Amino acid sequence: MRLSHLFAPTLREDPAEAEIPSHRLLLRAGFIRQVMAGVYTTLPLGLRTMRRIETIVREEMDAAGAQEIRMPIVLPAGPWQATGRYELYGENLFRLTDRHQRQLLLGPTQEEVVAPLVAADVPSYRDLPLNLYQIEWKYRDEFRPRFGLLRVREFLMKDAYSFDRDEDGMRESYRIMYEAYERIFARCSLEIVIVEADPGQIGGGVNHEFMARAQVGEDLFVECENGDYFADTEAARPREPEPAGEGTESLTEIDTPDTPTIESLATLLGIEPSRTLKCVMFDVAGRSAAVLVPGDREVNVNKLEKLVFPEKVRPFEDEDFAARGFVKGYVGPQGFDEAVTIFADLTVRGGRDWVTGSNRQDRHVTGANVDRDFRVDRWEDLVEFREGDPCPVDGGTLHIGRSIVLSHIYQLGTKYSEPLGARFVDEDGAEKAYRMGCYGIGISRILAAAAEQWHDDRGLAWRRALAPFQVVVIQATADHEPSVGRSERIYDGLVERGIEVLLDDRGESAGVKFADADLIGCPVQVIVGKRGVDAGTVDLKLRVTDERSTATLDGAVDAVVALLEAAP
Amino acid sequence: MRLSHLFAPTLREDPAEAEIPSHRLLLRAGFIRQVMAGVYTTLPLGLRTMRRIETIVREEMDAAGAQEIRMPIVLPAGPWQATGRYELYGENLFRLTDRHQRQLLLGPTQEEVVAPLVAADVPSYRDLPLNLYQIEWKYRDEFRPRFGLLRVREFLMKDAYSFDRDEDGMRESYRIMYEAYERIFARCSLEIVIVEADPGQIGGGVNHEFMARAQVGEDLFVECENGDYFADTEAARPREPEPAGEGTESLTEIDTPDTPTIESLATLLGIEPSRTLKCVMFDVAGRSAAVLVPGDREVNVNKLEKLVFPEKVRPFEDEDFAARGFVKGYVGPQGFDEAVTIFADLTVRGGRDWVTGSNRQDRHVTGANVDRDFRVDRWEDLVEFREGDPCPVDGGTLHIGRSIVLSHIYQLGTKYSEPLGARFVDEDGAEKAYRMGCYGIGISRILAAAAEQWHDDRGLAWRRALAPFQVVVIQATADHEPSVGRSERIYDGLVERGIEVLLDDRGESAGVKFADADLIGCPVQVIVGKRGVDAGTVDLKLRVTDERSTATLDGAVDAVVALLEAAP
Secondary structure (H helix, E strand, O other): OEOOOOOOOOOOOOOOOOOOHHHHHHHHOOOEEEEEOOEEEEOHHHHHHHHHHHHHHHHHHHHOOOEEOEOOOEEEOHHHHHHOHHHHOHHHOOEEEOOOOOEEEEOOOOHHHHHHHHHHHOOEHHHOOEEEEEEEEEEOOOOOOEOOOOEOOEEEEEEEEEEEOOHHHHHHHHHHHHHHHHHHHHHOOOOEEEEEOOOHHHOOOOEEEEEEEOOOOOEEEEEEOOOOOEEEOOOOOOOOOOOOOOOOOOOEEEEOOOOOOHHHHHHHHOOOHHHEEEEEEEEEOOEEEEEEEEOOOOEOHHHHHHHHOOOOEEEOOHHHHHHHOOOOOOOOOOOOOOOOEEEEEHHHHHOOOEEEEEEEOOEEEEEEOEOOOEOOOEEEOOEOOOOOOEOOOOOOEEEEEEEEEEEEEEEEEOOOOOOOOOEEEOOOOOEEEOEEEEEEEEHHHHHHHHHHHOEEOOEEOOOHHHOOOOEEEEEOOOOOHHHHHHHHHHHHHHHHOOOOEEEEOOOOOHHHHHHHHHHHOOOEEEEEOHHHHHOOEEEEEEOOOOOEEEEEOOOHHHHHHHHHHHOO | OEOOOOOOOOOOOOOOOOOOHHHHHHHHOOOEEEEEOOEEEEOHHHHHHHHHHHHHHHHHHHHOOOEEOEOOOEEEOHHHHHHOHHHHOHHHOOEEEOOOOOEEEEOOOOHHHHHHHHHHHOOEHHHOOEEEEEEEEEEOOOOOOEOOOOEOOEEEEEEEEEEEOOHHHHHHHHHHHHHHHHHHHHHOOOOEEEEEOOOHHHOOOOEEEEEEEOOOOOEEEEEEOOOOOEEEOOOOOOOOOOOOOOOOOOOEEEEOOOOOOHHHHHHHHOOOHHHEEEEEEEEEOOEEEEEEEEOOOOEOHHHHHHHHOOOOEEEOOHHHHHHHOOOOOOOOOOOOOOOOEEEEEHHHHHOOOEEEEEEEOOEEEEEEOEOOOEOOOEEEOOEOOOOOOEOOOOOOEEEEEEEEEEEEEEEEEOOOOOOOOOEEEOOOOOEEEOEEEEEEEEHHHHHHHHHHHOEEOOEEOOOHHHOOOOEEEEEOOOOOHHHHHHHHHHHHHHHHOOOOEEEEOOOOOHHHHHHHHHHHOOOEEEEEOHHHHHOOEEEEEEOOOOOEEEEEOOOHHHHHHHHHHHOO
């Protein structure tokens, strides 16, 4: 493709509205243009990269046995009302009415379409498992679209849906998709973190996010400094400490007037908060439960909720303490009867001779020890993650990283098939709801994430897998016929070798061409100018590393092919 | 692909809602499923055929120098208000408001997006001509969606837009697209009619429609029985008759009481209406004009409007006759002064000795002859086409045909660039509005039109160009291991040869498999059953012609390849 012909308008200046590198550079390099807030036109260069991503995704989905279909964008509201998401999505859902006043919406995801589709035509267990996917634009009316292709209102997604007879089948379908996703992201050459995640509005059970590391990312995750542990911030757990051993102090009640908080207690006694044992009270399905954590840590209520699901968790309110005989601010686990379930976080194993509440107003105890002075019914992971916590795998330091979530996969169970009546006839003749999984990948998000991972201050620096063109041949001396002729021959030679090449044949100065080549970011640059051609050579440059080399005029095509094969 | 695995649910019964073959068969053969009125999911077989159409279109557009981009579906209303189409489309436009109460719409076409895009980034004449296209879903809130994929609310379209400096450039861009379209439809193997057409709501000047013949089509056109003339019903013109020569009668005024219509006059005189000369009066930009046609024909006002454009045409009302001195019902062209422009349709040349009005109440003349008794200022094509008219090319009989419009291309001029302020800087430094062309092809319509042209009472009968799979290998005796094994080897052999093959490996009866093979309609069927395999043969069948042949087991792959190469 000749650059003189390509619709790839580059911008010299940084667009004022662009806050992050991918937004700024995709605009400047002529990959995208904004139509309105959060809605973009994809220009030829952007479309080429998007198509590469699509091709990788499609090939891996097909190889994993999924089948491509195409579902509508404009959808009837009915099924969404049946699953409750018509309300749940709130203002994030684009709603409209047609000329006959029927309520419609623009699909943000497609469980409500695909489940009835499969239920209508696959009534038998013999046709399972089944996995259907599509690559189509999705809609979400973001309150404040920003960050270019990262927080948008229209985005291209691959969404797949698996249908199985039972939980085992669903888990197997999930495993197959998980592994396909690992291959997809490896082929995209992206630096990815996979974490177990929160299901959010999609709901269901086990789920994972595939995140691209990015300094500007809005999505946080936890990682070990040694790279052997990754987790969602909600799910991260610190390493279980070495047991502290038996207590050395005896249980002693002390006067601690006006110390209902850990802070006031530690100050009064002149000790670290970590020496105290916090005893937090909850109502779990009508019964009392205590959660023990070291005084310097917080209980992660989500973790407790997951532990006791489907039972409901509610923190004690003032009247609960009074009504159930607990002294607020001075609760300790000693002497709790069997009616109270005592949970302890694993970190509590690392302490002994605790200071904790005495269950009497304005008094605490010292020297409280597990088993000797109070029992624990369940040892569990129940604390909030803290920056700097030790890694559960190797004890290394855990840090919070920033990323862009590219993909979220879910085991949905019957969450959608049940309310939508999406059933099949099982071997025993009984009608059963499908076990579903759903598997998304943001295609347009990958484009942005790649631009975030692959750029420098001069522009984009594509890896081969997603580059819009592999090579740019630059006519560095536009008015020097011999070098222009040579550039054409090298261009033709590369095209013959099946390589996607851009030829910068514009009447611009060498400086403008070099700047645009660095901005657009094709992996290999071939610079054909008067000085080189007079000396019988062309210059080659690897965009990512800035490594330069020369090749003879006749050896240029082979040299480019070799360079490209070795390029990242 | 194994049919046991493919999501291609076939239906035994005709769906009640399907009125035409393509709708009925695309549903029954598992190509599409309805989600709501006029909105469909495309299943794997349908998607494969749609992708083939897309590929042909994309290759020919790229070869013609057009560049692919992708524009949004959800659009801001502003530019549509600027061009007036926000109102003009009326209830056919899907409208919505976002959470910030901004007016949006779902794009039915994209002039309002692409013109500002190009104007923002291509300010120089040096970057012209430019042709940008996309393949994307379009929206139209049809009052009564029906006929499957023919009258829908969501449809896949290729839309291209050309930008030129001047009218000559625009015409050249149009010619390039016209020829690309001829290649596209030839490659699709569709039987196509190209007619000059009415611009409709898109507006502009020269435009053509590419129509697929179809008995169920809603779009009418005129064609000669000898296949050498095609036209839009509005534009069709009959052959100019042989001149009738000089008159033999003298001009004679006769009493014709109470005969203000051709019918009453012909009845009174006992002559054919075609012997009378009708003189129809119009106001053209404030002046009087007469249009002469034989008494048995009607004036086509559209043709007159096009002739005098941009002047406005209005048929005479009662008061015009009185005010301008014409006797309504008795007007004849004799003695009209130069202030009246006299148009005559070319068919008037075929008559002489006309009976026409005498310009006096209740009186006509006989023996009126052109030039001798009245003048004609302009000989033009001005009659309404009539079924059975002679062809202008060869005199053969013209008939009205039915079709499905697949494509409409337009020379738009500055119709959109002007109101949208889409300008470039020309060589002389002046800012000028682009000359645009627009070029649509209905991808999902081609799918339906192909199904209309290629089916019989047993099902679909794909031509190779658009077949979802080229070959189906049928295991006709599912419980006979040797023939099942043979079918697998033939299947593998065909796949190795790069052919897209379906293997019917289901546990169904031979009858069900044969019926489904005819229903889905792959061009070549390979039937591998016990009887044949015992005799060392397989049966081959060409779906379109129903021709059957046999091949040896070892020669089966070669025989299929040869058969396929000869298949339509």
